[in-house]
Amino acid sequence: EAGVAQSPRYKIIEKRQSVAFWCNPISGHATLYWYQQILGQGPKLLIQFQNNGVVDDSQLPKDRFSAERLKGVDSTLKIQPAKLEDSAVYLCASSLGGGTGTPQYFGPGTRLTVT
Amino acid sequence: AQTVTQSQPEMSVQEAETVTLSCTYDTSESDYYLFWYKQPPSRQMILVIRQEAYKQQNATENRFSVNFQKAAKSFSLKISDSQLGDAAMYFCAYRSAGQGGSEKLVFGKGTKLTVNP
Numbered sequence: 001e002a003g004v005a006q007s008p009r010y011k012i013i014e015k016r017q018s019v020a021f022w023c024n025p026i027s028g029h030a031t032l033y034w035y036q037q038i039l040g041q042g043p044k045l046l047i048q049f050q051n052n053g054v055v056d057d058s059q060l061p062k063d064r065f066s067a068e069r070l071k072g073v074d075s076t077l078k079i080q081p082a083k084l085e086d087s088a089v090y091l092c093a094s095s096l097g098g099g100t101g102t103p104q105y106f107g108p109g110t111r112l113t114v115t
Numbered sequence: 116a117q118t119v120t121q122s123q124p125e126m127s128v129q130e131a132e133t134v135t136l137s138c139t140y141d142t143s144e145s146d147y148y149l150f151w152y153k154q155p156p157s158r159q160m161i162l163v164i165r166q167e168a169y170k171q172q173n174a175t176e177n178r179f180s181v182n183f184q185k186a187a188k189s190f191s192l193k194i195s196d197s198q199l200g201d202a203a204m205y206f207c208a209y210r211s212a213g214q215g216g217s218e219k220l221v222f223g224k225g226t227k228l229t230v231n232p
Contacts (some may be wrong), residue, residue: 003159031218042119042206042222043160056217091160097218101148101167101210104220106160 002026004107006092012113018080021110023092025073031055031097032069033104034077037089046090049075050097082114117142119209121223128197129231135182136192136226138207146212149183149190150220155203163205166190168212194228202230 005024013019025032031050035043046065048056051072060067064083069075079086089111093104118141128134140149151163166174166183173181178195194201204227208220 033219035220040224042208042224043220044222045217045219048217048219056219058217093160095218101212103150103162103165104218105162106152108159 004092004094004105006090006107006110008110009108010111010113012115013082015084015114016081018078019082019112020076020078021090021092021112023075023077023107025075025092025094026105029094029096029105030072031095032075033093033095034067034075035091035093037091037109039088043091046077079112082112084114087112087114117144117147117209117211117221119207119221119223121205121207121226123226124224125227125229127229127231128194130197130199132197133193133195134197134228136194136205136207136228138190138192138223140188140190140207140209140221142188142209142211144211148210148212149181150208150210151179151181151190151192152206152208152222153201153203154206154225160206164192197230199230199232202228204228 034046037043046060049069067077089109091109092107095104096102147168149166154160182191204225206225207223
């Protein structure tokens with residue numbers, strides 16, 4: 001079974017530029033998550049989708065971050081404009097969701113460096 | 116809000132020995148899930164073990180086992196017969212069990228485990 005796919009794996013941009021990350025979850029997983037992991041810390045949830053609806057985006061900086069999950073499968077996370085403090089690894093995860101308590105499975109992440 | 120604390124930033128163990136990683140959490144909920152994830156250097160997060168709060172029996176997965184103390188809000192991970200491949204960052208995570216709401220994982224800051232040959 002294929003795991004969670006993410007691209008690109010690495011991205012370097014200058015501050016004030018925009019960037020987008022893509023995620024393809026495990027087939028059949030209704031719930032998709034984007035986490036931000038700053039160096040030396042544990043991941044922090046940015047947004048959770050259940051199919052193509054948003055369940056939790058309480059920690060998403062909505063003035064610069066946006067995310068969508070069209071058709072309830074793939075998802076894109078965008079940052080515009082980027083700040084130096086956005087340098088982090090962006091992790092996508094998926095699960096069966098629906099309150100089943102099943103684990104979340106993570107992708108390899110995208111390492112973003114903002115200069 | 117729930118919090119997860121890992122008080123050991125770094126730990127080391129000799130190959131074939133046993134090591135225990137500590138985790139405590141704070142919550143007012145009675146039903147939840149706890150997880151240990153492993154993150155090798157520059158590699159993706161891998162689930163190690165999962166525990167449901169309503170189960171008294173401690174979870175076990177091969178060489179990995181947990182000591183779940185609900186009243187003390189403690190969830191430690193024991194790795195037996197440590198192997199070089201166990202070297203990684205280990206994260207403890209909490210998830211509410213409420214249906215229909217956020218299923219976010221709340222992570223600790225991690226413990227870096229070194230395995231010495």
